[in-house]
Amino acid sequence: MENILKIESIEKYYGNKSSLTKAINDISFNVTKGEFVAIMGASGSGKTTLLNCISTIDKVTSGNIYVGGEDITKLKGNKLNKFRREELGFIFQDFNLLDTLTAYENIALALSIQNINTKEIDTKIKKVAKELNICDVLNKYPYQMSGGQKQRVASARAIITNPKLILADEPTGALDSKSAKMLLERFNYLNTTLAATILMVTHDAFTASYATRVIFIKDGKIFNEIHRGDQSRREFFDKIIDVVTMLGGDLVDAL
DSSP states (O other): OOEEEEEEEEEEEEEETTEEEEEEEEEEEEEETTOEEEEEOOTTSSHHHHHHHHTTSSOOSEEEEEETTEEGGGOOHHHHHHHHHHHEEEEOTTOOOOTTSOHHHHHHHHHHTTTOOHHHHHHHHHHHHHHTTOGGGTTSOGGGSOHHHHHHHHHHHHHTTOOSEEEEESTTTTSOHHHHHHHHHHHHHHHHTSOOOEEEEOSOHHHHTTSSEEEEEETTEEEEEEEOTTOOHHHHHHHHHHHHHHTGGGGGGGO
């Protein structure tokens, strides 16, 4: 299988010599095309720092990160901007939609930046809106939508450019249980039907159970890794809880 993401011995330090914090401590793993991987860990474990380094929001202190075979730790300037714009899709906990634009316009923005013509933009938006069940909110502004609708619009914006990798940061954190389940089922659809490659950071075991693999991080290192395989989502959830229990109090908020 093709590696979409390859992480080699990355480390991330904050501070100076007198007060040095090692947020990521020699982490390596791969994500193959079409995988749905969840990263779990307690607050301060390094999971968000890891996502920030992969998304190029932050820079690694050492090591390499490859996306589609390209070492993104070496990218600068216009090449870095082009990579963010064309190769990554972002889904944030707080949606990050522009309040002055409709759902349609928020989704279209990602394509407009790439100078795609209006007719093609319209076709792509209608297709993704149908896939995510948001056709009825395309002409609404964010303040007119529910949390679940906003998150699905944000998801549409993330996948509309057909990125190599979709990064999701606590995507269900601001949603009620019904909206969260609906969004995760859409994620499952994107992954299984559209072969989207997803890397999701979460502290929630229910959310992680929708993934095909879960990587647990503790103190900046990989603590454990489990695969769903042929297990049902309920069985996988129980397996996740078993690992959370092994972690003790460090991940009590994941229960």
